[in-house]
Amino acid sequence: MKKQQQLYKGSLNTIIMKLLEQNGKMYGYEITQKVKEITQGEMNITEGALYPALHKMEAEGFLDVEMDKVDGRIRKYYKLTENGVKETVSRMEELENFIRNMQNIVTGPDLKTI
Secondary structure (H helix, E strand, O other): OOOHHHHHHOOHHHHHHHHHHHEEEEEHHHHHHHHHHOOOOOOOOOOHHHHHHHHHHOOOEEEEEEEEEOOOEEEEEEEEEEHHHHHHHHHHHHHHHHHHHHHHHHOOOHHHHH
């Protein structure tokens, strides 16, 4: 499981961006729970990994932050900026190419495409 977490770590920003693309805006805890739900508990994003990634993407101009008061508390919601949407498309293309190449390495190339 530990080794698998290392594989996910390199994809954390892409995972966050894809979730925000699909869901509009989300707050941190919601992101961690959605990932856990989608992966059926296989992947757990810690706050120690999530929040630095969110802050870095915000600083890079890929995320906007909205504050909402929920049950008397301030909640930070993250959403993609226009540049964030473009970056998500780019990262998804890169990830799909990576997955395809890894699949070819693991199982051999699909003879139909040669």
